[in-house]
Amino acid sequence: MNAAIVLFDEQGYEETTIAQIAEAAGLTKRTFFRYFSDKREVLFSGSEELEHRWLEGMAKAPVDAAPLSAVMAGVDPVAEIFVERHAFARVRSRIIAANPELQERELIKLQRLAEAIKVALRDRGVESNQAILAAEAGITVFHVTFARWVAQDDATAFRRLTDESLNELRSVTAA
Amino acid sequence: MNAAIVLFDEQGYEETTIAQIAEAAGLTKRTFFRYFSDKREVLFSGSEELEHRWLEGMAKAPVDAAPLSAVMAGVDPVAEIFVERHAFARVRSRIIAANPELQERELIKLQRLAEAIKVALRDRGVESNQAILAAEAGITVFHVTFARWVAQDDATAFRRLTDESLNELRSVTAA
DNA sequence: GAGGCCAGGACACTCAGTGTCATCAGCTAC
DNA sequence: GTAGCTGATGACACTGAGTGTCCTGGCCTC
Numbered sequence: 001m002n003a004a005i006v007l008f009d010e011q012g013y014e015e016t017t018i019a020q021i022a023e024a025a026g027l028t029k030r031t032f033f034r035y036f037s038d039k040r041e042v043l044f045s046g047s048e049e050l051e052h053r054w055l056e057g058m059a060k061a062p063v064d065a066a067p068l069s070a071v072m073a074g075v076d077p078v079a080e081i082f083v084e085r086h087a088f089a090r091v092r093s094r095i096i097a098a099n100p101e102l103q104e105r106e107l108i109k110l111q112r113l114a115e116a117i118k119v120a121l122r123d124r125g126v127e128s129n130q131a132i133l134a135a136e137a138g139i140t141v142f143h144v145t146f147a148r149w150v151a152q153d154d155a156t157a158f159r160r161l162t163d164e165s166l167n168e169l170r171s172v173t174a175a
Numbered sequence: 176m177n178a179a180i181v182l183f184d185e186q187g188y189e190e191t192t193i194a195q196i197a198e199a200a201g202l203t204k205r206t207f208f209r210y211f212s213d214k215r216e217v218l219f220s221g222s223e224e225l226e227h228r229w230l231e232g233m234a235k236a237p238v239d240a241a242p243l244s245a246v247m248a249g250v251d252p253v254a255e256i257f258v259e260r261h262a263f264a265r266v267r268s269r270i271i272a273a274n275p276e277l278q279e280r281e282l283i284k285l286q287r288l289a290e291a292i293k294v295a296l297r298d299r300g301v302e303s304n305q306a307i308l309a310a311e312a313g314i315t316v317f318h319v320t321f322a323r324w325v326a327q328d329d330a331t332a333f334r335r336l337t338d339e340s341l342n343e344l345r346s347v348t349a350a
Numbered sequence: 351g352a353g354g355c356c357a358g359g360a361c362a363c364t365c366a367g368t369g370t371c372a373t374c375a376g377c378t379a380c
Numbered sequence: 381g382t383a384g385c386t387g388a389t390g391a392c393a394c395t396g397a398g399t400g401t402c403c404t405g406g407c408c409t410c
Contacts, residue, residue, distance in 0.1 A: 107282035108279045117291045134347045140315055171240055173349075
């Protein structure tokens with residue numbers, strides 16, 4: 001994974017072959033594919049942890065919390081680990097921003113997260129239609145926040161930026 | 176495009192090769208790639224029309240419309256053409272639902288639409304942060320609505336389902 | 351009818367991704 | 381300590397997506 005990111009950053013994602021990554025890591029191409037299902041996946045191995053932490057955070061929300069509040073409780077444990085990964089996130093974001101196929105992968109990871117959140121909401125007793133929309137709204141806030149967080153310099157700002165984005169979403173959707 | 180959809184439906188997306196599609200259409204593989212940039216794109220050629228209609232609908236919204244209202248005005252011309260495409264949309268959705276790489280493409284098309292909507296909002300004088308969130312909220316409603324529309328039988332229900340989803344989003348985000 | 355233009359064919363090539371078998375290190379058992 | 385098992389990696393061949401390049405033939409214009 002480290003070998004891949006260095007190469008992507010230096011010479012570009014498209015221009016880097018799996019054979020190069022494997023060689024840099026002292027492995028064969030075949031072994032690369034035993035760890036990552038495809039070339040894009042090497043940049044998204046953190047997504048299981050993200051989902052795990054999000055659901056963990058949601059579990060701590062009070063049982064009577066409103067659906068969207070329960071969803072947003074997932075951000076806390078996530079924002080925590082993001083603090084020390086700001087520099088890394090910026091490099092990674094730059095690589096992704098330059099490649100549509102990586103953006104696709106990022107979007108589907110967010111979508112899968114939204115689906116997991118929806119299930120967690122249903123398990124809390126939230127009705128299905130409501131659950132989808134609360135989950136999607138939370139992911140929208142997260143997505144927008146993430147973009148703002150990598151675009152600025154304060155590594156610790158994630159939590160604050162989340163609240164700002166959430167408030168903006170609330171004011172924009174207020175009838 | 177017709178040849179491709181028939182083959183995808185009959186034997187599966189993964190199992191269908193470009194050579195087969197090209198042969199069924201009386202062309203060569205090389206010519207396929209002169210019309211479609213990749214294999215997934217053959218299912219998404221309608222996205223320019225979607226974007227075009229959406230922006231057209233937004234242009235008709237009153238200048239003093241709230242951002243999200245302006246966004247949702249884009250649905251009208253879209254819902255119109257959807258009526259006669261319900262059967263097609265169902266086949267297409269079934270194919271997409273079975274293939275993660277097609278879901279990725281669908282998500283990035285929605286994202287591009289959201290970006291175009293954001294630009295249109297900015298052009299209407301909406302502030303940038305507000306514009307992103309209104310655009311993303313509108314796309315969330317559209318995405319959820321589309322899924323509901325293909326899951327039921329009334330081809331003309333799109334407009335109504337949109338309003339229901341929008342109301343649900345509003346109630347879920349109300350503080 | 352000579353010249354120019356352009357859509358499509360022919361063909362070779364790269365690279366992502368997969369199936370399959372061989373190898374080798376480490377562990378367990380007796 | 382050796383026989384046998386297991387799991388990780390290498391070797392290698394193969395398929396299919398996608399691209400570069402050159403060629404051909406139809407059509408349009410003067």
